Amino acid sequence: MSLWSRISEVLSALAKGAPLSEVFARWSKPPEQTVAFTIAVIALGAKMAKADGHVTRSEVQAFRQVFHIPPEALEQAARVFDLARQDVSGYEHYAGRIGAMFGSGSKILEDLLEGLFHIATADDDYHPKENVFLEKVADLFGLEGMQFQSIRARCVSGYAADPYTILGASQEEAFPIIKAKWQALVRDSHPDLMIARGVPAEAVKLAEKRLIRVNEAFEKIKNAKS
Template sequence: MSWWGKLAGGVFGFMLGGPLGALLGSVLGHNFDKGLAGLEKDSMGGSRAEQERIQSAFFTATFSVMGHLAKADGRVSPEEISQAKAIMAQMDLPPDMRRAAIELFNQGKRHDFPLDEVLQQFRRECRRRTTLIQMFLEIQIQAAWADGRMDTAEEQMLLHICRQLGIPEFLFRQLERMIRAQQAGGHGGNHQGSQGTTSGTPSLKDAYTMLGITRDASDAEVKKAYRRLMSQHHPDKLVAKGLPEEMMKVATRKTREIRKAYEAIKQARGF
């Protein structure tokens, strides 16, 4: 039985406490807020109970923080709500999980949402799983750019999130550029590189940005960047680290976009 099946069915092989447990418990009607006793004693051995707790923490933090980010400018517009639902649809969540995600999004909009406490617990739960934390940030950036722009309030909140999670600003800027290029290339946008673009195919300019490199990169550097990004976003590896199985489509989409960018560069360079 998956972590979600256990929660929905009231069969708990793990316990998520703290603010994340309180948020998830309020959504599901369970009393999870038992504190974090014993959390620091767990080993990094990757027990099933530990993985399930991380999966529930990732799910809870992702959608509640997304709701808080949507209200960064003081109000949540109908367009932002539609964008959040579209992201949930892209993840292809089952109906009951989608309802929970929407409720967590609404919890995040509350004026008393404990952002820093949520982020601090999420970081503790993930510990040294940096690729998982980076995936969380990528989803938040994607949500901020869903309407094609990022306002100052959203940018400042994302930078605050990075500081809480120990992510340097240069990495945030790099991820932001990559995600903008992915959205432009993935939707057949109007961005034009040296070879233009067709629907679903990134321009050459966007392809380089999506891999986090410049046109001056050597063939070896292109291949290294591609392998690194594919490893970071490999769905099975991320699930093993704590990405909920039901959210694997996020990683699958990422790897598909990375592969398209690499193929565009390969074709242009002829290797």
């Protein structure tokens, strides 16, 4: 049975009145964990779009850019999305379960957070409520405060554009350490590695744009320390 066939079964349960959170919990153990992960990502993306109080067309389009859904499964995914976006409550449950699936420090979790940032900024308005939402999600993903600030600085134009923050570094660190952090970010943003982590092609293109900010930040620091 395919992933999306299993999700169709989940949707049937939802249609009978079962709460989304209960259905998610029922499908969150192997071998159905992939189904639970997919549902959680769709739900989390929908609730991200709702975080500032309303869902815009640009946010829905942004979701489709960073979380690839096969054309034949769009109807099922849309039903999960519509159910989840009715309100923002409950997002902590999904974020916590996703974090537990991968464990803190996973690059996949960082990719997911960047995807949520893309949704948040799709309407060109990074709302304070969206910041609270994403900061909490990052915490539930097990990402440290500096990691969150670094990802936010790379994803939100004009937000804390300090070059050290972008690289997840501090001014007190020696240049070789800062350089190593820059190299790690460049390596993690390599298209082949991102695709291997399951990042869709559209999201890879977005990462390439963010990499420009990473390289610019490193050049500023290198010039300042030379």
